[in-house]
Amino acid sequence: MKKIIKNGIIVTAAETYKADIMVENEKIVLIGQDLSDSSAEIIDAKGNYVFPGGVDPHTHLEMPFGGTVSKDDFETGTIAAAHGGTTTVIDFCLTNKGKPLQDSIDQWHAKSRDKSVIDYSFHLMISEMNDSVLEQLPSVIEDEGITSFKVFMAYKNVFQADDETLFRTLEEAKRLGALVMVHAENGDVIDHLVKKALEKGQTDPIYHALTRPPEAEGEATGRAAQLTGLADSQLYVVHVSCENAVEEISKARKKGYQVIGETCPQYLVLDQSYLEKPNFEGAKYVWSPPLREKKHQDVLWNALKTGELQTLGSDQCSFDFKGQKDLGKGDFTKIPNGGPIIEDRVSLLFSEGVKKGRISLNQFVDIISTRIAKTFGIFPQKGTISVGADADLVIFDPNIERTISVETSHMAADYNPFEGIKVTGQPVSVLSRGEFVIRDKEFVGKVGSGNYLKRARFGELKQSHEELYQN
Amino acid sequence: MKKIIKNGIIVTAAETYKADIMVENEKIVLIGQDLSDSSAEIIDAKGNYVFPGGVDPHTHLEMPFGGTVSKDDFETGTIAAAHGGTTTVIDFCLTNKGKPLQDSIDQWHAKSRDKSVIDYSFHLMISEMNDSVLEQLPSVIEDEGITSFKVFMAYKNVFQADDETLFRTLEEAKRLGALVMVHAENGDVIDHLVKKALEKGQTDPIYHALTRPPEAEGEATGRAAQLTGLADSQLYVVHVSCENAVEEISKARKKGYQVIGETCPQYLVLDQSYLEKPNFEGAKYVWSPPLREKKHQDVLWNALKTGELQTLGSDQCSFDFKGQKDLGKGDFTKIPNGGPIIEDRVSLLFSEGVKKGRISLNQFVDIISTRIAKTFGIFPQKGTISVGADADLVIFDPNIERTISVETSHMAADYNPFEGIKVTGQPVSVLSRGEFVIRDKEFVGKVGSGNYLKRARFGELKQSHEELYQN
Amino acid sequence: MKKIIKNGIIVTAAETYKADIMVENEKIVLIGQDLSDSSAEIIDAKGNYVFPGGVDPHTHLEMPFGGTVSKDDFETGTIAAAHGGTTTVIDFCLTNKGKPLQDSIDQWHAKSRDKSVIDYSFHLMISEMNDSVLEQLPSVIEDEGITSFKVFMAYKNVFQADDETLFRTLEEAKRLGALVMVHAENGDVIDHLVKKALEKGQTDPIYHALTRPPEAEGEATGRAAQLTGLADSQLYVVHVSCENAVEEISKARKKGYQVIGETCPQYLVLDQSYLEKPNFEGAKYVWSPPLREKKHQDVLWNALKTGELQTLGSDQCSFDFKGQKDLGKGDFTKIPNGGPIIEDRVSLLFSEGVKKGRISLNQFVDIISTRIAKTFGIFPQKGTISVGADADLVIFDPNIERTISVETSHMAADYNPFEGIKVTGQPVSVLSRGEFVIRDKEFVGKVGSGNYLKRARFGELKQSHEELYQN
Amino acid sequence: MKKIIKNGIIVTAAETYKADIMVENEKIVLIGQDLSDSSAEIIDAKGNYVFPGGVDPHTHLEMPFGGTVSKDDFETGTIAAAHGGTTTVIDFCLTNKGKPLQDSIDQWHAKSRDKSVIDYSFHLMISEMNDSVLEQLPSVIEDEGITSFKVFMAYKNVFQADDETLFRTLEEAKRLGALVMVHAENGDVIDHLVKKALEKGQTDPIYHALTRPPEAEGEATGRAAQLTGLADSQLYVVHVSCENAVEEISKARKKGYQVIGETCPQYLVLDQSYLEKPNFEGAKYVWSPPLREKKHQDVLWNALKTGELQTLGSDQCSFDFKGQKDLGKGDFTKIPNGGPIIEDRVSLLFSEGVKKGRISLNQFVDIISTRIAKTFGIFPQKGTISVGADADLVIFDPNIERTISVETSHMAADYNPFEGIKVTGQPVSVLSRGEFVIRDKEFVGKVGSGNYLKRARFGELKQSHEELYQN
Numbered sequence A, B, C, D: 001m002k003k004i005i006k007n008g009i010i011v012t013a014a015e016t017y018k019a020d021i022m023v024e025n026e027k028i029v030l031i032g033q034d035l036s037d038s039s040a041e042i043i044d045a046k047g048n049y050v051f052p053g054g055v056d057p058h059t060h061l062e063m064p065f066g067g068t069v070s071k072d073d074f075e076t077g078t079i080a081a082a083h084g085g086t087t088t089v090i091d092f093c094l095t096n097k098g099k100p101l102q103d104s105i106d107q108w109h110a111k112s113r114d115k116s117v118i119d120y121s122f123h124l125m126i127s128e129m130n131d132s133v134l135e136q137l138p139s140v141i142e143d144e145g146i147t148s149f150k151v152f153m154a155y156k157n158v159f160q161a162d163d164e165t166l167f168r169t170l171e172e173a174k175r176l177g178a179l180v181m182v183h184a185e186n187g188d189v190i191d192h193l194v195k196k197a198l199e200k201g202q203t204d205p206i207y208h209a210l211t212r213p214p215e216a217e218g219e220a221t222g223r224a225a226q227l228t229g230l231a232d233s234q235l236y237v238v239h240v241s242c243e244n245a246v247e248e249i250s251k252a253r254k255k256g257y258q259v260i261g262e263t264c265p266q267y268l269v270l271d272q273s274y275l276e277k278p279n280f281e282g283a284k285y286v287w288s289p290p291l292r293e294k295k296h297q298d299v300l301w302n303a304l305k306t307g308e309l310q311t312l313g314s315d316q317c318s319f320d321f322k323g324q325k326d327l328g329k330g331d332f333t334k335i336p337n338g339g340p341i342i343e344d345r346v347s348l349l350f351s352e353g354v355k356k357g358r359i360s361l362n363q364f365v366d367i368i369s370t371r372i373a374k375t376f377g378i379f380p381q382k383g384t385i386s387v388g389a390d391a392d393l394v395i396f397d398p399n400i401e402r403t404i405s406v407e408t409s410h411m412a413a414d415y416n417p418f419e420g421i422k423v424t425g426q427p428v429s430v431l432s433r434g435e436f437v438i439r440d441k442e443f444v445g446k447v448g449s450g451n452y453l454k455r456a457r458f459g460e461l462k463q464s465h466e467e468l469y470q471n
């Protein structure tokens, strides 16, 4: 059945205008003034913004980590995402050395297939680079449509790859048309600092931050960027948290290297002092890279404004405070890394960014949706309000004032790291491929309705139907 | 009468998609797939790109300079602009110390009113800052809708303003919501170098370049940027030609200063060696800042790609080689500065930028149209293909191969500085507020049909009708 | 009569060693272990340091300023200098537009000739650059041995020169072998900010600092540096006070420009908060550039350490608090700029620099003496403990702990800006050309005994006798 | 027996003056004008320069490498060094994982003890960091006086240490008062590029350079520098060859990190094109890092001038072209890395640096001697002409013009990489601890007369006798 969304202000990465949108067969089919169609359901946007559904490029749903599993799975996680205005997630598929990549991918399909309420896709972790892996990659790209590979420079003896693996991954990515993503922290340095801290009995959550200093992130970011330049490849630095890393990205871009940087809401609004909360509550704010001193926030905001950083991911990886985070009592290294962020990503950027004049309204849409869709090969199917695109739409009231709280959150974890923070603006209704997932702030979607998205190669458009887009 | 443009690939600053556009009463009213309306004229875009008409933020039409007047006036200049895919120009209104600003503005209205075939607006030159000027500025902004002020840091004893004037203009602009534009070259240094060259008998055109070194531009750009930071104001640096200036803009932006940089096609594709052409032909390439050594081109391109530079102006100011440029035979300082560029601005950026992989297709639209419209307060009336916007549209065949030549140019001057350069892509048809100005490469417009555009304050949207856009 | 200084640790810009020094006929004639000569007076250095007498490159003794005259003249000023371990001063000779340069120089000779207790020389202010000045300069250099020219970029309508004057001075300096010195602040901007402050009734001393922001100094420093690069000349930036200026100097040096930076003790140890002292006491700390926020201090120290800044001047220009500084009550612009610094320059750098591990002992000597002597054409006559050099020697006890106070100062002003600051180390005895000026902390010199020093061209050695030093 | 060196111009890192030097019991005992002593041998320096003997901080004498051994041993190597004006060498003592450090040190003593004609010392390679190594280090420092540790970031699977080893070495060095030296190239990247080249049949010497790009050196340099900052330790980057590395060092120093950079003559005067010489002659120029494109030379020279680089080492590691270098015919990886440089280090810096105006005469002495002596804990015993110092002296004729050639070289290898290069200036006579090693260009020393030098901790003075230098 057709739908017409009326009385909205359409906001895209470039435009702000008033028009109605007609949706049919999952797609946007018509944009115009005063649209009418007797067969269409009329949805009144009431003067609110209508923007393309957010794309979260960085989630870890139901992910095993340190002997436990992240709390939100593809069901609760994507329901929360939808509440927050996100209609696509790209989750990290972990792999194991020596095991077939397809096994891991199948596992990830199994986790998500019957649960996700919005569309989703996967990045693939690369833990080694050898002849066997090289043989498997073409199928990963062509059959699975997975065109982004993740390499860890940290988590020594767990996920960490050496520079040769990173460099070869960059080379292969270039050859195959994929994008390399890095978790950029110097794992060797961190591993040693952690050991020293534990030896000294420094076991509280704050030592998580103090043993992962900004220099360790800056160094690794610069290293990855320079290897990218050398390989003439393309790099996406996930979860940039500090000035040190921004400087390296900026320097690389000035040299003409293809380096894209992502930051996360937690680095924009929280800071290192949160890890010092009493009663072990600091553990709620343990993720990697850690929260930084407040002065880094301004640098991150300015980098979003000038385009040195280009996207916002959530790094969603939630754990309960009780029963999970508290595994690390007496030893901060046992605190599972991560937090529940997926739901508040969009609202926080709007409230702290647009409302406070740090970025423009169009930049906001670009940062939470369009740029990500383009970067990861799902544009213009996703990330845009334009004719032919999937009708993934958010009706967003920019004036609602509310306070973030675990009470009103839809994520599974037993706390919200943004508890008490006041934000302005909230998604009222959200459509995924033309169907309401959220309507008047209530979940009305269907578990398992999300589709798996095969993605285009890096730099290419995702063609949703028969058209041939030139250039 | 309605029109429907069918079979085009719509390209905006953010989107690339296939859809039809319906135009009515000068505006875009509907965008959809397979639009039909029996009362509408159907225009077949034949698979070509359709993008928003270019906005040229930097023209000098019929401008007095050095005892002569620039060759293209608002008639020939805007016809040529339209041929090239530009549907709006913003011309520089020169003023005289001690004279009412309104007199100058009236003069500019008189020149343009009955001639322009596309819409147009003015920037206002500020040559002094005193109580009288301060009193006049509110009316300039409110009544004339002129929200950008130009200050010259060069042309000593002619246009050059001192730092106090520049600084106060920045302060007033901040207060009033205007944007300050600078011609950033150190006029004192240049004036002295010129005198020395002439004393030594160095009178050939190449000495125009050698007496205006990149350092003089870098210095002035840095100075203007730092004054902007101090005044917490907003700056637009016109015609950035060299790495030195890009570095300063980049440094300022990193500090969070609001600095926008424009470059021009001549700096992207020509270089200093052109000034050494024999038979005084170097004079054809005399403008200020001068063409630079080739190595600067890469820096400019990369700056467009990363967003350190954001717009492309033509700095159109054409003079005949015979009868005008040759006034400078035997004394390069008498060569009128400027050239015929307005027509080739868009095609050159497409061909050298998009086709050669230096910038994306969406960036191209942003750089020649959208960003400029936003920067100068005419968005979303101009600079976008969205419902409610003026139907300023370019149907662009990306595959036509042709060679630029004065033979086929529509500008009035007797030469074309890009003579012989091969480009790919050409505007086939161009509409201004829904009417064809160019159809199948022929001018079909009406002299004097262009409207004067009052512009919104810096940072504000231009509201073309009753809507109230929020934020 | 000969003297032998025994039992000292000789410290030069490069060396630290234990040896005796024999002095005869004003010169150092012998350095060795266990020197003896029955005809010589033996001076026991008692294990203290012996280093070359400090050279203060930046003083304003008996200088007219704002309707008053700086308090210390060449008598009190040089006595205080000697107490502080300084044995040479270079004072700024002010000039007037349109007046013969020689007149000003004669005036300065008249002020100093019969008063100075140590050797001295002059820099010459350049306030205009025209044919007349050009004709006079060769004599200034050859007859007067004045090989450094000072240009002011601030003090609008008083001392301020325009960029053409600065640029031409740089060119002439290059041609003639002189060094250009700049007071680098943007006078236009400051003048305007000052007017605005006064209009708002902001008349307290703190507004002196707030109307001369670091950006105004950074901008002017960068401008002067870039003009120097263009002219392929040599520049000395006096009294660098802030990170903004250091950055510009560093950038210029990286480009291979010949730029030397001086800072002053006040910027290293005091900060902007001093200007907020109650009871108008902030006026005691009014000089230009003003004291900066504390964070700039670290940058200055590190720049001294890495060699980005190379010298320390006092900018001595003292005024009484009562009767002079208080001219500015109710109007900060009337506060005479400057303070009594000449006496504490050396001790403060030793105590805050060497003792606190920020610079090495040899760097200390370089910064307060050797580098300055080399820079201004009096090396190796001054600035070194080597055979053949003038016996300008300081016997310095590095372990004396004392508190700086006007009570124990020898400068004429009625306050000391470093009042209450604890320092370690003090000159015990000081010799000028082999004669004691200070002995056991008492002045024992002779008023008028100081010689005027003609200086070598920039980059050349000052040959004190017949030798021809090659290179 | 005493000696008096008369009629020389003494040049130190700070001074240039004319005086005589008396030498007795290996030491400088007196410096003065017109010294005389009937019991002394008079040496006429004939107006030449007399400067402190050079210190070469970077040699590999009789070093095993790739199945062969470097040609010059401590006999031929130090004789050649002396001819070139070097009177101290510090050689790299290689170690093996799991073997006692003392074994390696003993081996190095055995190689050098009976051969060296000048004084010498060792750096110690650190290939692993564990409890056993930690236990051994105090004795290395206290008993052996070895206070500098070398870590390799390249030569994968041979010398390369991982980041944890580097970081821990930095921490231990800080604790113990030692200096960490790094060979900074990214071994992982290089190893992979080398494999790829060989697979493609790219076996010529030029591929040695092309598989070790500047980015690999810049990256590793930045990494080491940032780890140094994090550990608050001290770093010495050996053989800096390119702008990329200089930039990183400069950035680190600006942050206040203690980072010292060394370059080598080959990088200052040769370039990458040498590796393309026909008939496999490119192999003569194979060392690591490789020679770079010519543009890097200017950056290195300017860095020496501004102090961003501070020392010059030879990286002496000579191999015959026939019989050693030609092991790599058909496979560039089998070419032994290194060349005969030790003899020409000083002359090349003088001729290309001082004579061409790139650095001053005093800087020259600092760079080849004084700064090195200070950096490695042998100052003021070495590196200075001052009373009490070892009489290691070079009498240097600055005007001799000659052409470097293997014919006239004293190094053992069968070629000289600087063959045919004209230089101005040559050591005429050289004294080591008061005895001639070179006299009128002939070797007159005694094999085995060199002493092993125990060195002071980083930042401390080497006290050659009973004196206690304060500070």
Ligand SMILES: [Zn+2]
Binding pocket: A183, A238, A239, A288, A289
């Ligand atoms: Zn991560």
Ligand SMILES: [Zn+2]
Binding pocket: A058, A060, A315
């Ligand atoms: Zn993650």
Ligand SMILES: [Zn+2]
Binding pocket: B183, B238, B239, B288, B289
């Ligand atoms: Zn201009």
Ligand SMILES: [Zn+2]
Binding pocket: B058, B060, B315
């Ligand atoms: Zn213009």
Ligand SMILES: [Zn+2]
Binding pocket: C183, C238, C239, C288, C289
């Ligand atoms: Zn001053």
Ligand SMILES: [Zn+2]
Binding pocket: C058, C060, C315
């Ligand atoms: Zn002064």
Ligand SMILES: [Zn+2]
Binding pocket: D183, D238, D239, D288, D289
């Ligand atoms: Zn090495």
Ligand SMILES: [Zn+2]
Binding pocket: D058, D060, D315
């Ligand atoms: Zn080596």
